[in-house]
Amino acid sequence: MNETVSFGYEEVAPEEKEGRVGAVFSSVARKYDVMNDAMSAGMHRVWKDKFVRRVKPRAGEQILDMAGGTGDIAFRMEKSGARITVSDINQDMLDVGIERAMERGIDSLVWSRQNAEELTFPDRFFDAYTIAFGIRNVTHVDKALAEAFRVLGFGGRFFCLEFSTTQWPGFKDIYDAYSHHLVPRIGKAIAGNADSYRYLVESIRRFPPMPEFERMIREAGFKHTRVEPIMGGLVAIHSGWKV
């Protein structure tokens, strides 16, 4: 049997997924930030602020923000004086991030195109690794986790912010209806692109539940793993240590 991976609700060959995910993010890059606000009613800002509070970046630390896209997490972390590298596989997303950094007068960030599955950074280079709303788009999640482990030094910390499945009764049904029916329509109205937003919703549903993803993080070698569900698990912060 040939290996297949999920692309939203479809099963595709691994090499096809990378190209299709690339096309999704290239097509939404210019509208990505405004769409995040529209789809989450601004809530993604609150989740990202909380995430960065958990990471606790410190001056002088080397931090890799993987799948960093247009820089939302990096902009929040650079205020600490940490040295941040923003990496993403998609140059269109990084280009929007670089423009945003210039508009804000931020010149301390390093922008580096990278595939999370095969990083070009040396072993043990970083003190912390962050990935926000990125890991579910990666073709082989286990390879990305292994690379995160490799590039972290001993005592290094891993933090992942990702959508999951809310357990709040009632809210789950409303959210399901909203995400499947309204999100693609909002995507069409604002970004002129329903299909990309349909993929983004479907990819959330296909991502492993919190206990399973935590197990994968442990299998990559991380210790003291923790899951912090937000809004009943609609979003979750996963963390672990390389010790």
Ligand SMILES: C[S@@+](CC[C@H](N)C(=O)[O-])C[C@H]1O[C@@H](n2cnc3c(N)ncnc32)[C@H](O)[C@@H]1O
């Ligand atoms: C939903 S965006 C998140 C961007 C940003 N972290 C944020 O929270 O706003 C997901 C990002 O993952 C990136 N991505 C997908 N597959 C990747 C891979 N294999 N390696 C690195 N980045 C990847 C996409 O290009 C996209 O920029």
